[in-house]
Amino acid sequence: MKLRFNRAEMADALSAITGVAAVRTPKEILKCVRIDALSDVLLLSATDLEIGVRCAVTQVDVESTGETLVAADTFSRIIHECSDETMLLDISKNDLQLRGSGSHFKIRTQSVSDFPPVPVLEGEPDFVVDAADLRRLLEWTSFAAARESTRYAINGILMEIAGKELVMAATDGRRLSVGRTPLTSSNVKTIPQTIVPTKTAALIARLHSDGDTTALVKATANQVLFKIGRASISSSLVEGMFPRYQDVVPTDCDRIVQLNTMEFLSALKRAALLTNEESRGVRLSFAENTLTLSSRTAEQGEATISMPIRYNGETVDIGFNPVFLTDVLRVANEEEVTFAVKEPNRPGLLKLNDKFLHVVMPVNLSSA
Amino acid sequence: MQTALQSLPAELLLHIRRTDPACVRAWFDQLQFSGIAHGTLIVRAQNDAQRRHLESNCRNAFTYAIQAATGRLVGVDFETDSSPDNSALTRDRDFSTFGSTLSPECRLNDFALGQCNRFAHAAAVAVAADPGKVYSPLVILGEPGCGKTHLLQGICAAAREQDANRTIIYAHCKQFIQEVIEHAESDMLCALRSAYKTADLIAIDDADQLAGRQRSQEEFFHILEHRLQSQLQVIVALRRLPEPGAGFESRLISRFQSGLIVTLETPCSDTRTAIVRELARRFCIEMPDDVAEQIAHLANSGGHQLEETVTLVDRYCQDRGGVIDAALCRAALNSETPHASIHSIIEATATEFGVAPDAITKSRPSKNLRLARSLCTYLALRLTDQTLAAIAGTNLLGGPETIKTQNRDVINRLKSDRDLEQHVARLLTQLTGSDPKELNILSVSRRNGTATDQSFHKSESGSVE
CATH class of the missing domain: 1.10.1750.10 (DnaA protein, C-terminal DNA-binding domain)
Incomplete structure (x- = not known):
């Protein structure tokens, strides 16, 4: 195998690949990246047995085809540290040689035959969606997924088809994020319950965007396959039954305010400065044309932040964990958000637009 | 793994009652739950009728209650014990795809009795004890809210309790008409005729709605005729006996007149009080006797409005501390309560x-x-x-x-x-x-828990002591 490649493109591909190659594993083979040189393209593959990724590097000049397996971490660091526009890759005996201007690296290789297969999407996808929309859905929802919950099913992001839309939902039991986006095309009406691990979501978010790319998706009973631009991703699914999230979306919140996203985020962050585990939350007091955020800790003191709002409903005080609100406001890409509440012990509803909603349980501040 | 069933926690039921008192029923203390699975509280009802009530009326109240109790976004699902029939009411549709389901609340034993309805109730008990043998057809007349539906469903439930194998069809007239239309369109009228002709007991509620519907009347007449000849029980409820030419065929009117016609009068004061007490029991409301009488006195109408009034008073009192007393009841029913800030x-x-x-x-x-x-x-x-x-x-x-x-x-x-x-x-x-005695606050507070029948009338006249 001998070829010359564009270093920057290789570095981009490796950024995604190295996130999958396992770092701590007794199986050395899983720390490696597989390199397949075809006549006009170079394929990089990695897997940790749960997630597999294959990226194509197209700006290559292949003299002779072949395949090899090298330590992903070492190979990636070399590519990133070098500054050459192109580099030469060559295999001789059991070594992979990399040559740039004034640099020469020789890395030990391993047998390709031991490397587990990395599934890729073949044939017709179940549906096609804009890649940017897919990333946005994952960004809107993944932060709300549980981390290491014993309820395994909520350690991931539910993906389902509803009519002509792709819907994603994630919850940790105290908050729920639901996003939807139109499908570009669909070959199926429904897909099996698909709970995507948060690690897979993070990998998709890291993939380099090539502008107007589409994402092809195919779901099976225990695996989901994505093809986004030059990358193919396979992921095993989170097992278990995802909660029927539709049941917990409140429908009767009648105290509704429009809030400037950045102002609200800023106010929350300031109020959150004087909260701790014990004080539990920030009190949001909705009064005529004013929202007051207040917090207190016994040791440090109190904070009161006011911001003008358009509201002329009944006065209501309701406490929230500020993290649950700042998390969602950080991913909000709209100037204004709609915040709707009902009563102090009922969940609040935060809507970004008609495509995204976030349900959050209040905290009891009566003893705070 | 089978999770042990437990009774619903008292706090949960209290919260539900506070949130939505109208949905609470006396049998709520029989509900069981097997824990929260997949973010959903599984509540197990005793029978399908209970489950339907829970699904139709109580989902939000249960969801809010469990969310408030756990601080988590938990949903609610209602299930029925899948074991062999544990209640006659669960099988009300098994034998037939016709008719409506019976409400678990409408039993003859729970019917609030008074002079205005005693005869009709006695006839209903007799029919339920021996369907087809006495009083067929039984025609129950009465204005809305007088208890026609309760009696009809009570007879059906009682007849089924005596013999679970009895085939019983209880249908609201609108549903019967709809069934006739659908079966005529699909050329399946023979199935409808067969079901209605052979059931051990059929009960048609609000039969006034047959007026002007020739096709449905025609079908109903032939069903009625066949059943009377076969000595099978028919019960019909109407507001009043139709006059000839008022949209009813005279032959149908004459068949109605051939049976026992009982009239439910508008509930008198005593009956209304009994209804209020029964509603309080059904909704698990601790209601002093004087409050029950007060509601019955002020809400001078039938069962439907009494139910609304009881719910209104309960909600009003729940919002103001959870203790129902005559002063709060009066405030709930009377907007003339003096206001202060x-x-x-x-x-x-x-x-x-x-x-x-x-x-x-x-x-x-x-x-x-x-x-x-x-x-x-x-x-x-x-x-x-x-x-x-x-x-x-x-x-x-x-x-x-x-x-x-x-x-x-x-x-x-x-x-x-x-x-x-x-x-x-x-x-x-x-x-x-105002004079505090007229406000009816002090007197009621002192009497609270030991209210007597006379106390209401005293407070009504303003001479408490």
């Missing part, structure tokens, strides 16, 4: 006790001012239009739990504390400009 109550109470208003409203009032604060709460719940939550929201008198405690404390102390009673009397006079 929370601030004016606090100022008046402060003057009465010779302290500054701030001393009462500060976060930790001194021990000797706690009574003054409790008194403010007690009066605010009765003299303002603010709910308990709204009063708590002012942050002047404490949180919701504190307000409840303060209210109960004053109610209990008023039973024996003459000094406190004088304080209240003076404050009421000052705040409302």
Whole structure:
């Protein structure tokens, strides 16, 4: 195998690949990246047995085809540290040689035959969606997924088809994020319950965007396959039954305010400065044309932040964990958000637009 | 793994009642749950009728209650015990795809009896005991809210309880008409005829709606004719017996007239009181007798409005501390309740006790001012239009739990504390400009829990003592 490649493109591909190659594993083979040189393209593959990724590097000049397996971490660091526009890759005996201007690296290789297969999407996808929309859905929802919950099913992001839309939902039991986006095309009406691990979501978010790319998706009973631009991703699914999230979306919140996203985020962050585990939350007091955020800790003191709002409903005080609100406001890409509440012990509803909603349980501040 | 079933926690039921008193039923204490699975509380009902009530009317209340109890986004699902039939009512549709389902609340035993309905009830009991042998057809007449549906469903339920193999069709007339239309369109009328002709008992509610519907009348007449010849029971409920030419065929009217016609009169005062008590039992409301009488007296109408009124009073009282008394009942039913503001109550109470208003409203009032604060709460719940939550929201008198405690404390102390009673009397006079006796607050508080039938009438006339 001998070829010359564009270093920057290789570095981009490796950024995604190295996130999958396992770092701590007794199986050395899983720390490696597989390199397949075809006549006009170079394929990089990695897997940790749960997630597999294959990226194509197209700006290559292949003299002779072949395949090899090298330590992903070492190979990636070399590519990133070098500054050459192109580099030469060559295999001789059991070594992979990399040559740039004034640099020469020789890395030990391993047998390709031991490397587990990395599934890729073949044939017709179940549906096609804009890649940017897919990333946005994952960004809107993944932060709300549980981390290491014993309820395994909520350690991931539910993906389902509803009519002509792709819907994603994630919850940790105290908050729920639901996003939807139109499908570009669909070959199926429904897909099996698909709970995507948060690690897979993070990998998709890291993939380099090539502008107007589409994402092809195919779901099976225990695996989901994505093809986004030059990358193919396979992921095993989170097992278990995802909660029927539709049941917990409140429908009767009648105290509704429009809030400037950045102002609200800023106010929350300031109020959150004087909260701790014990004080539990920030009190949001909705009064005529004013929202007051207040917090207190016994040791440090109190904070009161006011911001003008358009509201002329009944006065209501309701406490929230500020993290649950700042998390969602950080991913909000709209100037204004709609915040709707009902009563102090009922969940609040935060809507970004008609495509995204976030349900959050209040905290009891009566003893705070 | 099978999870052990448990009764629903009392706090949960209390929360549901506070949120949506109209959905609560006496059989809620029979509900069981097997824990929260996949973010959903599984509530197990005793039968399908209960489950349908829960699904149709109670999902939100249960969801809010479990979310408040756990602080988590938990949903609710209702299931029925899948074991072999444990209630006759669960099988009301098994034998047939026709008719409607029976309400678990409509039993003959639960029918509120009075002079206005005693004869009709006796006929219903006789028919339920031996369907087809006596009084067929049984024609029950009465205005809406007089109990026709209750009697009809009660007969069906009782007949089924005696013999679970009996085939019984209870259908609202609208549904019967719809079934006729659908089966005629699909050329399947023979199936409908067969089911209605051969069932052991059929009961058609609101049969007035057959008026002007020739096709449905035709079908019903032939069904009725066949059943009468076969000595099978038919029960029909209507507002009044149709006049010839008023949209009914004379042959159908004559068949109705051939049976026993019983009339449910508009409930009299005693019956309305019995209905209110029955509704309170059904909704698990602890309602003093004088309040039941008060509601029956003020809501001068049939069962439907009484049900609305009972729910309204309960919700009003739940919003104001959870204890139902005649004063709150009167306030709920009578918009003429004198209103005062929370601030004016606090100022008046402060003057009465010779302290500054701030001393009462500060976060930790001194021990000797706690009574003054409790008194403010007690009066605010009765003299303002603010709910308990709204009063708590002012942050002047404490949180919701504190307000409840303060209210109960004053109610209990008023039973024996003459000094406190004088304080209240003076404050009421000052705040409302009315004679406290006319307000019906003091007298009821002292009587609370030991109310007698006479007490209501005394308070009505304004001469309490």
